[in-house]
Amino acid sequence: MSAEPRAPGVVDPATIGPGDVLVLRALGLGDALTGVAPLRGVRRLFPERRLVLAAPAGVGEWLAGLGVVDGVLPASGLGPLPRMPGGHAAVNLHGRGPLSHEVLLATGPERLVAFGTAGHDGPAWRADEHEVHRWCRLVRAAGGPCGPEDLLLREHVPAPAGAPVVLHPGAASASRRWPAARWRAVAEALAADGHRIVVTGSPAEAELAAAVADGLDAAENRCGALSLAELAETVGGAAAVLSTDTGVAHVATALAVRSVVLFGPTPPAWWGPAVDPQLHTVLWHGDPAAGAWGDPHADVLDERLGAVTPGEVLAAARAQLSQVRPAPAPAPAHDAALPGRP
Missing domain, CATH: 3.40.50.2000 (Glycogen Phosphorylase B;)
Structure with missing residues (x-):
């Protein structure tokens, strides 16, 4: 019997191994977007590895389509992740631990990047910290440069005339x-x-x-x-x-x-x-x-x-x-393109 077809961007857990980094952030849309900056830091920390995000399928596939990650392992909350070969790197962008640490450790990683808890050395969790700064701080401590500017998916584009x-x-x-x-x-x-x-x-x-x-x-x-x-x-x-x-x-x-x-x-x-x-x-x-x-x-x-x-x-x-400056209209066709001109 053939395997069930997978949605574009969805990763087979049986293929996650030493050439991969698995990031847990199995939360909602806002959490996913505040996670883009540290995800880019993870990419810089592990530039040669496939970056797999354990997250709800919809938002994960969207981020994969944008190139923020290479694939998604569908996940929600702190439910157990599927069995996989192990030997990958794991990054906890989901929570302070220890439960979220345990979810990742159960997948058999060779390295875990996470905040410090009993039994795991890592940076101290701070409750009074902006969500973007918190996770960027964790990834920077592991060697992956990143900052708030990395959360942007594009630069500011003037709104078109009549934009709602x-x-x-x-x-x-x-x-x-x-x-x-x-x-x-x-x-x-x-x-x-x-x-x-x-x-x-x-x-x-x-x-x-x-x-x-x-x-x-x-x-x-x-x-x-x-x-x-x-x-x-x-x-x-x-x-x-x-x-x-x-x-x-x-x-x-x-x-x-x-x-x-x-x-x-x-x-x-x-x-x-x-x-x-x-x-x-x-x-x-x-x-x-x-x-x-x-x-x-x-x-x-x-x-x-x-x-x-x-x-x-x-x-x-x-x-x-009042600050909106509409994007300029497209330039008219050049005269040379008009019929009848030499």
């Missing part, structure tokens, strides 16, 4: 979900300014997206209609992106697209845009000195996010949009 504003009202948990009525108020005001609005979201967020877009002539509801690659293309062609602290915000950062990001239970010092501060506005009503904030997975709106007003978001969006 992408509005992404959803988030995985209620604590990071700004009220739909407030998003609607922002969308109506931007539409009155003459902007087109594209509303995005997952299929599970259809009701939320409808509350923002329905009946608004300038709004196009694309919730649940976009693949990851199509979402990235939509964000990449936007004049600006408005969202809370969720994966789409990290897509905007990676593609150097202007954004306004609303924060609540998690401070932007940990998860905000790590590059291009002139392109990204963060809104947060937390106390940076508090040391402890809300629960990003709670099922009620975080009070810090709830304190953000539609007026603030609209003002920030207008400020970013």
Whole structure:
């Protein structure tokens, strides 16, 4: 019986061995994109090895298609990885350990790059560190140069004339979900300014997206209609992106697209845009000195996010949009190409 066909970019675990480096970051879209910079450091640390990312198939295949990694081993969370020959290098970009260390050690690596825990020497974990800086620090300590600038998937590209504003009202948990009525108020005001609005979201967020877009002539509801690659293309062609602290915000950062990001239970010092501060506005009503904030997975709106007003978001969006300089139109055909000319 022939083996089941594998999706492009998906790696057969039976082929992972001494010529490979296996990186664990089996998390969501935002985590994947904040992991791009350290992944590039891993590439520099092991330049001759195939770079395999253990991650959810969709985001892993997308990163493989972009050349950030060479292949993906489908994985989610801290579930056990498939059996493999061993002898590869392993890099833990998933967690502080020890459980995530154990997942990788069970695959038989000849070397493990990871934060220090009982039984493993490595750099100390710091809780109060930006997500991008944290993992770059780990990889640099192992000998792989990298920094926040490595998270970019492209340089800033001027938005085309008439580019829409992408509005992404959803988030995985209620604590990071700004009220739909407030998003609607922002969308109506931007539409009155003459902007087109594209509303995005997952299929599970259809009701939320409808509350923002329905009946608004300038709004196009694309919730649940976009693949990851199509979402990235939509964000990449936007004049600006408005969202809370969720994966789409990290897509905007990676593609150097202007954004306004609303924060609540998690401070932007940990998860905000790590590059291009002139392109990204963060809104947060937390106390940076508090040391402890809300629960990003709670099922009620975080009070810090709830304190953000539609007026603030609209003002920030207008400020970013005022900086948009449309890409120049293509040059007309040269006269020599016209028929009848010598």
